[in-house]
Amino acid sequence: MTNRQRILAILRHQKYDSLPLVHYGFWPETLFKWASQGHITQEDAANWINDGTPVDLKIGKRLGFDLNWANCFVPDIELSPVFEEKVVEELPDGYRKVLSNKGVVILKKQGKVSIPQEFDHLLKDRASWEKHYLPKLQFSLARVNNGTVSTGQSMLKFIPEGLQFLKNDDRENPVGIYCSSLIGQIRNWLGVEGMSYLCVDDENLFDEIINTISELAYRTIEASLKTGAKFDSGQFWEDICFKNGPLISPFFFENKIGPHYKRITDLLKKYGVDIVSVDCDGCVDALIPTWLKNGINTMFPIEVGTWNASIKLWRQKYGSQIRGIGGVNKNIFAKDFAVIDAEIERLKPLVELGGFVPCPDHRIAPDAEWDNVRYYCDKMRMEINA
Numbered sequence: 001m002t003n004r005q006r007i008l009a010i011l012r013h014q015k016y017d018s019l020p021l022v023h024y025g026f027w028p029e030t031l032f033k034w035a036s037q038g039h040i041t042q043e044d045a046a047n048w049i050n051d052g053t054p055v056d057l058k059i060g061k062r063l064g065f066d067l068n069w070a071n072c073f074v075p076d077i078e079l080s081p082v083f084e085e086k087v088v089e090e091l092p093d094g095y096r097k098v099l100s101n102k103g104v105v106i107l108k109k110q111g112k113v114s115i116p117q118e119f120d121h122l123l124k125d126r127a128s129w130e131k132h133y134l135p136k137l138q139f140s141l142a143r144v145n146n147g148t149v150s151t152g153q154s155m156l157k158f159i160p161e162g163l164q165f166l167k168n169d170d171r172e173n174p175v176g177i178y179c180s181s182l183i184g185q186i187r188n189w190l191g192v193e194g195m196s197y198l199c200v201d202d203e204n205l206f207d208e209i210i211n212t213i214s215e216l217a218y219r220t221i222e223a224s225l226k227t228g229a230k231f232d233s234g235q236f237w238e239d240i241c242f243k244n245g246p247l248i249s250p251f252f253f254e255n256k257i258g259p260h261y262k263r264i265t266d267l268l269k270k271y272g273v274d275i276v277s278v279d280c281d282g283c284v285d286a287l288i289p290t291w292l293k294n295g296i297n298t299m300f301p302i303e304v305g306t307w308n309a310s311i312k313l314w315r316q317k318y319g320s321q322i323r324g325i326g327g328v329n330k331n332i333f334a335k336d337f338a339v340i341d342a343e344i345e346r347l348k349p350l351v352e353l354g355g356f357v358p359c360p361d362h363r364i365a366p367d368a369e370w371d372n373v374r375y376y377c378d379k380m381r382m383e384i385n386a
Contacts, residue, residue: 003066004174011275011323013354018385020066021377022359025051029366039370052150064377069325072176072235075147077220079136102188123189126205137212139219166229174232180217182257184238214260225271234268234276241282250286258294265295283307301326303361311356323355330360333368340376
């Protein structure tokens with residue numbers, strides 16, 4: 001079997017011959033640390049740009065992984081063109097207030113990477129929506145043609161080479177289609193506080209924003225599917241939760257966002273795509289019923305976090321309809337072999353449940369030691385596939 005066949009068999013509760021070892025990419029700082037230690041080249045560290053790229057596959061293979069689950073065809077499905085990044089204000093100590101490509105004024109400092117502090121947002125009301133955002137969210141076929149996909153050997157523009165690659169059924173690794181974000185990107189544009197106010201102060205405008213990005217996602221995905229390309233999964237991104245639960249009312253989420261998920265997942269099923277995942281960090285439990293009801297059946301990356309997310313608990317509640325990719329506590333890579341052994345023992349019965357593929361529960365962080373990740377891969381391959 002190919003890795004693609006194995007992954008799909010696992011998620012469809014079918015027989016498979018071995019469990020592929022899956023990861024979800026790296027922090028750039030992690031790669032530069034490993035390069036300084038001689039494990040990879042500085043060139044590879046500098047050239048890692050995204051999931052599923054040739055460099056990503058090369059580094060993953062050196063560690064012992066088989067594939068990166070997040071490898072997708074990514075159409076130009078959101079703001080297009082993005083805002084031009086520019087400095088708004090110079091501050092002491094090398095900090096700057098910068099207008100980001102999402103239209104948010106953030107704090108930045110050269111060489112410093114973290115979740116940025118937000119100072120201001122272009123999107124505030126109907127006037128700013130119609131002036132700055134609505135024109136950037138219109139559909140055209142160029143959004144499909146400008147998409148990119150990785151074959152594992154090279155990054156391709158979707159048309160025409162990528163189209164031919166994705167028409168084949170014999171590729172080694174799965175390739176999904178990115179289905180956009182129906183609420184997470186609105187959070188990005190408005191900020192949590194701005195989003196919270198707008199959905200109450202101007203519900204009609206909030207509905208219009210949701211409807212606009214959902215329609216753009218639907219039409220772009222539909223055009224991509226009509227090319228004849230064969231995708232193995234649909235993959236949403238949201239990041240609409242934190243450690244204690246959702247950043248938005250589950251009732252609001254169910255009623256405002258749920259129907260748009262259903263429309264898109266019905267479209268995917270029409271073209272044979274029956275595995276649909278959502279990448280949402282944080283404690284997602286309160287939103288799972290909406291996702292399952294509306295065609296999203298795979299949780300990713302299942303952050304263990306402080307709330308101990310686990311496919312086991314969800315399987316007890318929702319049955320075999322819920323699948324998972326993730327659930328490996330990434331913090332083990334900063335510990336020692338004994339901690340890694342204990343984590344693998346914890347994972348064994350979860351794999352036996354079926355419909356679950358272990359994967360580090362987010363990008364491998366800078367505190368991860370190369371030898372620990374290598375040990376995890378070697379031990380997983382030996383123990384799980386024994």
